[in-house]
Amino acid sequence: MQRRNFIKIGGFIALGVLSPSLYAGFLEDHAKAFTFKSAPEAMGDLYGQAKSAADSKVELKVPDIAENGGAVPVTISTTLSDVVEMSLFVEKNPYPLIAVWQINENTIPDFSTRIRMGETSNVVLVVKTKDGTLHTATKEVKVTVGGCGG
């Protein structure tokens, strides 16, 4: 199968997963987290005092230097089982919480997206498992004004 056909089908399926009721429930639970201006505050709102540690089973794929700060490609995935939620933060963005993914039992925790970054910052991926623990991966993405390479 050609890559673009695969992506089209993949996109179609993804649309079907998010049912309206789930979406509404999620917003009620988490809407406030998106309004905090610091990453620790937003994380605290989402996860309270839950234990968190860096985990090599959590994979965050970002470029070392962004080609375009307005659309930085991010791929998040994990080999952990019993994943219930994934969330993505850009520490130095005005509102650090970028997105939260709620993971159903049958969903493969592997997503790609584009994020906007105003300046060089750490990007943090948090994976929450059924037991309530948090597993993280952090990478710095450099955003440069560019233009003097030769």
Next chain:
Amino acid sequence: MSSLNRREFFYLLSILGLSGTSVFANSHKRLYGINKLEDYYNLENFGNARLLHITDTHAQLMPVYFREPSVNLGYGSNFGKPPHIVGSNFAKRYGITSGSKMEYALTCLNYDENAKRFNRVGGFAQIKTLVDHLSGNFGKDKTLFLDGGDTWQGSWTSLQTRGKDMVEALNILGVDVCTGHWEFTYTQQEIMDNIKLLKSEFIAQNVFVKEEALMEGSVANVFDEESGRMFKPYSMKKMGNNRVAVIGQAFPYTTIANPQRFIPNWSFGIKPEEMQQLINTIQEKEKPDAIICLSHNGYDVDKKMAEVVSGIDFILGGHTHDGVPEAYPVKNATGTTYVMNSGSNGKFISVLDLEIKNKKVVDFRYTLLPVFSDIVPEDKVMKAYIETVRAPYKALLEKKIATTDETLYRRGNFNGTFDQIICDALREVKGADISMSPGFRWGTSVPMGQAITFEDIATQTAMTYPETYLREVKGSDIHLILEDVADNLFNEDPFMQQGGDMVRTGGLSYTIDPMKKIGQRITNLKLSSGKEIEATKVYKLAGWSTVGSQSEGEPIWDTVSKYLEDHKHIKSIKLESPDIIGVKDNPGIELSLYKR
């Protein structure tokens, strides 16, 4: 590959000014005692596969002058390591004697006198002769000829023909495999058209078609829709009885350092994980006898890539224009990868001979050969071709614009004398307080006493986004720009360095502490009047080469031509290089030549 670590004593080459130190590890022996200089090119054949490598010739079809840098600072793990060794420290490391031909080819020392005595270097007609000589001696069927890119840009004729003059030059040279960087500053369509004309393969494992473009199906000739790779990532080459894999690595930061608007559908990056996967696949599927990476990463990025990726035997690198006469060993998970860099502007040819036994490289010889234009006879076919290319532009190219008492050059971490002329021209012609010119590494030299021709100006400026600008910027923005560029040069992580030297400035003085972090390196910003730059005050800034969008002003070669025509003669140049903190013991700077 432990046997490769063997350090071999270099054959005594007194006539060239090499006193024979042990750092020339694994260098070739010469066939004869060096009684005649021509014998320098008669290498003892070694092994059963020969790789020839040129890179960053920047479209210099004709022989040129090129002064090597007097400032090339390295920090962290790169402190005092190749290529961050210049001038007298370089001469000491490699046993080069004063006033010798090798001093002229490899260092900035005694440049003015040496240029007078030893004349030009490089030239495609000379390179053609040498390459035929080196492959003919060894056996054409066992020789592979690689070009590392930055070949289609850097001269007036390459700009006028949109790189096509160089495509045909590569065809005549007989190059087998290419990769690129400034090649990508033409439009997507032009690049693909040129590649169609190119007889050599064009490979790159790290250029991908953006997903949106793939989905729309708007990009023609995609190599592999599955992986999204725009170009073939590697090529299997038969060298005698051996099969060698060559992996292409284009300049990873093309879309950051150069405009995206010419190549909107392509995405770049170092892509070390993809590189490792590719190597694993090649090892499994092709079972090669050796793996070579043809890279345009730049020296420090190559060294780090050699560390984090394993399985590559040799990285033949470019981009940073470093003429380093040794193969630099880097340890990684499964063995050792050797990193080389073959200089720029047609000045050098790398010769790498491999001894391959039982599907393994067991030993090698590596020599960086300077191309002394006076010694190597011109190839007739190439010479005639170059004349044809230049004919329509000859009068303009040879037009004398001014004369100079100063040697003009660009290469180095901070302002070169030719950059200073560009910065002075921008300020004077456009009426600016401050001027900026990019820290490109290309651009040849004009020795003192010679005329500055339009061709000389073109070697500093000929590119596809030459438009100038004059705009008002706040003092705080000037600081921000300097900090950003300094971090692209001095970030301690080579993967965070996007390439290029420090931006050149006019009308401005500052102090730089390269060891500090971004935001803290640049202090003491002042106008040339001595007045401090104020963060909230607005200044008139002139510059050229805008990456984000096209600027509105005349092309920079017009600005520089006008300035030089007005002045007619350059008597002396005041270099506005910054004060650098903490470089007293850094072998990456020749302090006796800094700001003179």
